[in-house]
Amino acid sequence: MDGPAIELRGLGHRYNGDPVLRDLDLTIEHGEIFGFLGHNGAGKTTTVNILTTLIEPTSGRAAVNGHDVVAERSLVTADIGYLPSEVRMYPHMTGAENLTFFAELSGVSNPKRAAAETLEYLGCADLADRRLGTFSTGMRQRIGIAQAIVHRPDVLFLDEPTAGLDPVGIRQLRETIIRLNRDLGMTVFMNTHQLSEVAKVCTTIGVLSRGELIYKDSMEETTRRFPNETSLEDIYVRMEGVPT
Ligand code: ADP
Numbered sequence: 001m002d003g004p005a006i007e008l009r010g011l012g013h014r015y016n017g018d019p020v021l022r023d024l025d026l027t028i029e030h031g032e033i034f035g036f037l038g039h040n041g042a043g044k045t046t047t048v049n050i051l052t053t054l055i056e057p058t059s060g061r062a063a064v065n066g067h068d069v070v071a072e073r074s075l076v077t078a079d080i081g082y083l084p085s086e087v088r089m090y091p092h093m094t095g096a097e098n099l100t101f102f103a104e105l106s107g108v109s110n111p112k113r114a115a116a117e118t119l120e121y122l123g124c125a126d127l128a129d130r131r132l133g134t135f136s137t138g139m140r141q142r143i144g145i146a147q148a149i150v151h152r153p154d155v156l157f158l159d160e161p162t163a164g165l166d167p168v169g170i171r172q173l174r175e176t177i178i179r180l181n182r183d184l185g186m187t188v189f190m191n192t193h194q195l196s197e198v199a200k201v202c203t204t205i206g207v208l209s210r211g212e213l214i215y216k217d218s219m220e221e222t223t224r225r226f227p228n229e230t231s232l233e234d235i236y237v238r239m240e241g242v243p244t
Contacts, residue, residue: 003066005030005187010060022211033188035202042208044191052082081148085159091133106151118150138169158190195232
């Protein structure tokens with residue numbers, strides 16, 4: 001791996017001429033769990049869509065493991081996994097069939113075995129023979145994570161992963177993220193609104209406001225710098241300049 005896990009340099013994006021990302025500079029080192037905070041419409045999904053090669057930036061550059069997301073797209077896609085905010089899946093397929101299909105797409109040597117091992121690792125072997133059309137939100141999300149990690153990527157992107165989950169699902173997700181990071185060494189980049197989760201899981205946070213990165217620091221330093229704030233929410237509101 002050449003270079004940091006994620007690097008943005010002067011990254012900008014426009015939709016139909018309207019700027020939604022402005023001159024973003026951001027470095028995320030290997031092994032971090034990065035929480036990307038920001039209001040709806042701040043540009044978080046656009047940033048992740050660029051990093052996961054789904055769209056090309058209109059200015060600046062972005063790299064994963066030192067690979068440029070435009071010039072070295074296939075090297076980037078081999079190194080990343082992505083759980084989008086809405087997981088699309090074929091309802092007639094079983095969990096195992098779906099995962100084997102994704103393992104084949106990502107070119108792993110034994111797709112069937114990789115699928116079974118991934119379900120086992122995530123503690124959801126019980127989903128292997130069930131049809132996706134019968135899944136609850138929590139089950140869909142677990143299969144979504146399984147899809148994202150079936151090829152054991154270095155960097156995992158999660159877009160609003162707690163949306164629609166109940167407290168049990170949120171706790172399972174948190175434990176999964178921590179295991180993937182600690183046991184498999186995955187760097188995690190997570191878009192989220194769930195401030196309490198950020199405080200429990202993330203090692204570093206960034207705040208995006210109207211397409212500009214207005215804050216980035218370690219979780220430790222953030223809580224040290226704002227010693228009188230009672231919660232991350234207060235810090236966030238203060239940084240966003242929202243009147244209280
Ligand atoms: P976030 O994930 O922080 O909610 P997004 O990246 O989804 O923010 O959106 C940033 C801005 O870009 C919003 O104003 C949104 O309406 C706009 N936008 C997102 N996708 C498109 C698109 N495909 N075409 C035009 N505008 C878009």
